[in-house]
Amino acid sequence: MTTHALHTDLYQLTMLASYFHQRQHEEPAVCEMFVRRLPKNRRFLVVAGLQRALDYLRGLRFTDAQIEALREVPHLKKAMTPDFVEYLRAFRFTGDVWAMPEGTVAFENEPLVRVAAPLGEAQLIETYLLSTINHATMIASKAARVVLALGGRPALEFGTRRTHPEAAVDVARAAYLAGFEASSNVEAFDRFEVPARGTMAHMYIMASASEREAFRHYGSLFPHSTYLVDTYDTVEGVKVALDAMGTGVSAVRLDSGDLAALSCEVRALLKARGRDEVKIVVSSDLDEYEIVKLTKSGDFDVAGVGTRVATSDDAPALGGVYKLVQIGGRPVAKLSADKVTYPGAHQVYRHEGDGRISFDTLGLVDEASYEVLEATPLLVPAMRAGKPVLDDDLAKARVRCKSQLAKLPEVLRVIERSDEHEHFFEVRPSEQLTRLLESIKAARREAA
Numbered sequence: 001m002t003t004h005a006l007h008t009d010l011y012q013l014t015m016l017a018s019y020f021h022q023r024q025h026e027e028p029a030v031c032e033m034f035v036r037r038l039p040k041n042r043r044f045l046v047v048a049g050l051q052r053a054l055d056y057l058r059g060l061r062f063t064d065a066q067i068e069a070l071r072e073v074p075h076l077k078k079a080m081t082p083d084f085v086e087y088l089r090a091f092r093f094t095g096d097v098w099a100m101p102e103g104t105v106a107f108e109n110e111p112l113v114r115v116a117a118p119l120g121e122a123q124l125i126e127t128y129l130l131s132t133i134n135h136a137t138m139i140a141s142k143a144a145r146v147v148l149a150l151g152g153r154p155a156l157e158f159g160t161r162r163t164h165p166e167a168a169v170d171v172a173r174a175a176y177l178a179g180f181e182a183s184s185n186v187e188a189f190d191r192f193e194v195p196a197r198g199t200m201a202h203m204y205i206m207a208s209a210s211e212r213e214a215f216r217h218y219g220s221l222f223p224h225s226t227y228l229v230d231t232y233d234t235v236e237g238v239k240v241a242l243d244a245m246g247t248g249v250s251a252v253r254l255d256s257g258d259l260a261a262l263s264c265e266v267r268a269l270l271k272a273r274g275r276d277e278v279k280i281v282v283s284s285d286l287d288e289y290e291i292v293k294l295t296k297s298g299d300f301d302v303a304g305v306g307t308r309v310a311t312s313d314d315a316p317a318l319g320g321v322y323k324l325v326q327i328g329g330r331p332v333a334k335l336s337a338d339k340v341t342y343p344g345a346h347q348v349y350r351h352e353g354d355g356r357i358s359f360d361t362l363g364l365v366d367e368a369s370y371e372v373l374e375a376t377p378l379l380v381p382a383m384r385a386g387k388p389v390l391d392d393d394l395a396k397a398r399v400r401c402k403s404q405l406a407k408l409p410e411v412l413r414v415i416e417r418s419d420e421h422e423h424f425f426e427v428r429p430s431e432q433l434t435r436l437l438e439s440i441k442a443a444r445r446e447a448a
Helices: 010-021 050-059 064-071 074-079 082-089 119-124 126-150 165-177 186-192 202-206 211-221 234-248 259-272 288-297 394-406 431-447
Strands: 028-035 096-099 113-118 155-157 225-228 249-254 279-282 302-305 320-327 346-353 356-364 380-384 427-429
Touching (some): 010 074, 010 119, 028 126, 050 096, 050 126, 050 380, 064 074, 113 126, 126 320, 155 165, 165 186, 202 211, 202 225, 211 225, 225 234, 234 249, 249 259, 259 279, 259 288, 288 302, 356 431
Parallel strands (some): 155 302, 225 249
Antiparallel strands (some): 028 113, 028 320
16 A cells, blocks of 8 residues: 655654654644635635545555655654654554545635544644645636536546646546546546547657548548647648548547637538538637637537646645644634634535525534524545545546536636636634634633
């Protein structure tokens, strides 16, 4: 089993060591991961990355080689006593985890993950959880917007070459979860059974004596293919493909130029040839904004989206944070300016009306108030005593995401750019939660 114990920030290890040497590391703690505010150009999030996080927790341990590496970290030398080394050697995650299942639509200040574990364990896992869930949720949220913009047309993920090799696999998975039909990334097919799709590159055309020869050679091995037609002249390329391959042409791909105008011209050509069944695939730096334009002035069937999904270029980082909310049974809150957190262990309660999401209530776990009687709690058990208990997979997450996107109110489905962090959805703190926060603030003022 793979362990990523060293995939962490150094200060997680220094704090862990300090807890241990103070004999505080076994104190019960509750931490939650949430996003304080949505990025610009985002009106909702799609939760992703949980499965990778659970796999990490299940396999978390320190190998002898990793412990030896820690001995060489100058800042840790004093902390690496025989007792602490033995603690690291026996380290396992033994806590409980509740989480929003992958594919769930979420909003700001809502815990995506809640961890109840001994303090040392809850501390160490912070960096990896934030890394994997922030990245995957960022990509899934961007991909979901592309899916909405396409209005039912299929999307293909082509971004592997625009990001880190390992990130590219997670991009393919997150995009598929959010509703993309397939990915060009073959490793994502191997690991996660994400359907793999691809045709040919311009290099293949240019390596042949002619465009016609390239198409014929390709078609002899891969009948009924999509043909890349813009290496030299797009419209002429379509004609060459139709003449050379006949009914073997299932689709043509346009990858440069004025896609709106060219797609209309190609559609007219296909109709004139009686080839209405041939699909038009468009690609070339597409995102949800460009797709909205193309749906209004172009004529296409499928979109290949790469760079701008793989990098989430209009919102390239998700500011998810992981905060302590309870220690030893005592609710705690951060009270610094602009970064106040809610105390206690929380649940998110979703309210719906007329088949649409209406608002969410952020309340305490097992909230007893009337405010949440008709609502659906979103966080479900994911691990108990360090063992996964959530019966979920990518196929279920994909279905869940499709269902949740269908429930978005129209204001959340709008695709437009903004330079501001705008609020379009209400997350209401419950009365019990508000009273608890005020009591902690009052106690702090009295102590000061």
